[in-house]
Amino acid sequence: MADSTPLLSQPNSAESQSTTPPLEKHRPSLDSSIEQCIGVFGWAQFFQTLLVSLAWLFDAQQTFISVFTDAYPTWHCTTHQHGCDSVSNICYLPKNSWAWDWPSYTSIISEWKLECSSSIITGLPASSFFMGCLVGGFVLATLADSSLGRKNMIFLSCLTMSLSSLLTVFSTNIWVYSALRLVCGFGRATIGTSALVLTAELVGKRWRGQVGVIGFFCFTIGFLSLPAIAYLNRGSSWRSLYLWTSIPGIFYSMLVHFFVRESPRWLFVRGRKEEAVATLKSIATPSHSSCLTWSFSEVSFQEERWNNGNVFSTIKMLVQKRWAFRRLLPVLVIGFGVGMVYYGMPLGLGNLSFNLYLSVTLNALAEIPSSLITMLLIGKLNRKFSVLAFTTLSGIFSIMCALKGEVWTRLQIGLELVSFFSACTAFDILLIFTIELFPTSVRNTAASLVRQAVVFGGVFGPILVAADRRDGISSYGVFGLVIGCCGLFAVCLPETRGRALCDTMDEEEHKEKAICDGEGDVLA
Known part of the structure; x- marks a missing residue:
């Protein structure tokens, strides 16, 4: 079994002594200094990570809200004179021979008379949301690394998402509705990644995986709240769902602005040392706050060269460095496959012969054991094997759904x-x-790009699901094939379990080269 302590973090190892420049041997690194001050998980860190993780709750609500607002309503025959029965296609029946079970304003399908429209039209609002996520991810992804920072990115994204969701209440047709869903998706694009990265950078290495899972739990709660809100508002307008989810999101954005602290790692990388030390003082436990007076006076750290005039400089860095691109491409492919199942399956629940409210609730509940497994075993799980195993399992069972x-x-x-x-x-x-x-x-940029790959997979879900409303559940077979094939790319990635976080591209490249040299020596 691999040692959970990375080789390069052991100062007495032969490789470490041979690769560390003479002037750096006795100077602490930024990572070790931060670890020394915030390695112990205190109440201030818990409050920060919990507050930041709540962003996932509102993210989940806006992601899956169309499961109810855009649902195809149930109907019944008002007369049997025209051959009307439960398996008839209402598009071929006279309008006076059938009626909706609920008032027409409960869904956009019935309110705007879209029951006989093409799958492209009925799937447009959900696809527009994911397209907005995709565009927003590429436009906004680098801002959290280059200029705005993690905190401001969460604040602006949540505010934009919630305001556009509130304006959706005033939609008059599917075109206005789809446009506002696109804006909502654009604003929402970087919420999850910014929140995940910020929580990981506010705590020590030991707690990195656990606090990340807090966000996944909040996402599950947000997902789980939707069927409850929808059930309580059954028979009411679909617009009420947007009111119930957007207004709390606006209040939450204000809490982020006033109470959340910026990542000390990001502040150091940006050269804002005083702000970084002040942040560390506010979140470090009292017994470790004294280390701030001397830990950063002789930190061995070289700032990354930033191109402040170009917000896409971090993407350029990821593409130009061969080692970085060799990591980025596989995770993007895997993300695409995961996204097709992750976003497509909940949207297709209305096509199954099962109660919609109950099936959505069960899907939301399925995320709880998923998050628990990740939280409890993340310190022991081999990243490569885990991703490969779970994508393969998902693909097999998804294909079986289509039988x-x-x-x-x-x-x-x-x-x-x-x-x-x-x-x-x-x-x-x-x-x-x-x-x-x-x-x-470049961490936030890379994580955002991966999440956009996940969203890109989700773009195809609504159209496939809408087509299945007439043709069955063949979309589940497509979902399974895609995630199974994409998951195979995990074998191209290096294992990272137990490794310390690096702060600059040069530091990561140096570690990559040292690991490769060490493997070469072992093979020789």
Whole structure:
């Protein structure tokens, strides 16, 4: 079993002594200095990580709200004179021979008479949301690394997402509605990654995985709250769901602005040493706060060269460095496959022969054991093998969901839950894996790009699901094939379990070269 303590962090090892420049041997690194001050998890850190992680709750609500607002309503025959029955296609029936079970304003489908529209039209609002996430991810991803920082990115993203969601209440047709969903997705794009990166950088290495899972739990709570809110508002307008979710999001944005602290790692990388020390003083435990008076006076740290005139400089750094690109490309491919299942499956629950409220609740509950497994075992899990195993498992069960026959229909919801649970776990581990693969100077950018790859996979979900409303559940077969094939790219990535976080590209490259040289010596 691999040692959980990375080789390069052992100052007495031969490689460490041979590769460390003479002037750096007795000078503490930024990582070791921060670890010394905040390695112990205190109440201030718990409050910060909990407050930041709550952003995931509102993120989940806006991501899956269309499961209810855009649902295809149930209907019944008002007369049987025109051959109307439960399996009829209402597009071929006279309008006076059938009626919706609930008032028309409960769904955009019935309110705007979209029941016979193409799958492209009915799936447009959900696809627009994911397209907004995709565009927003590329436009906003680097700002958290280059100029705004993690905290301001969370504040602005949550505020934009919540305000556009509030304005959605005033939509008059599907085109205005889709446009506002696109803006909502654009604002929401970097919430999860900024929150995950900020929580990881506010605590020591020992607690990195555990605090990251707090965000996953909050996402689950947000997801789980939707069927409860929708059930309490059944028979009411779909607009009420947006009111229930957007207004609390606006208040939360204000809390972030006034109470959340910026990442000390990011502040150091940006050359804002005084602010970084002040942040550390506010979150370090009293017994460790005294180390701040001397720990950073002789820190061995070389600032990254930033191109402040170009917000895409961090993406350029990731692409130009061969070692970084060799890591980025596989995680993007894996993210695409995971996203198709993670976002597509909940949107397709209305096509299953199962109660919609209950199936959405079960899917949301499936994220709880997923987060628990990640929290309890993240310190022991091999990242590469875990991602490969869970994507393969998700793919197999997703394909089984698409099988025809009475027996498979009865097992459908169980197979779907196993596939979704596996995709959730793969998603959680992939995000933590990405944070460990890249240094502080580009970490948020890399994590955001991976999340956009996940969203890009989700773009195709609504259209496939909308097409299935007439043709069955073939979309689940497509989901399974894609995630299974994409998950194979995990074998191309280096293992990161137990490694210390690096802060600059040069530091990460130096560590990469030392590891490769060490493996070469072993093979020789």
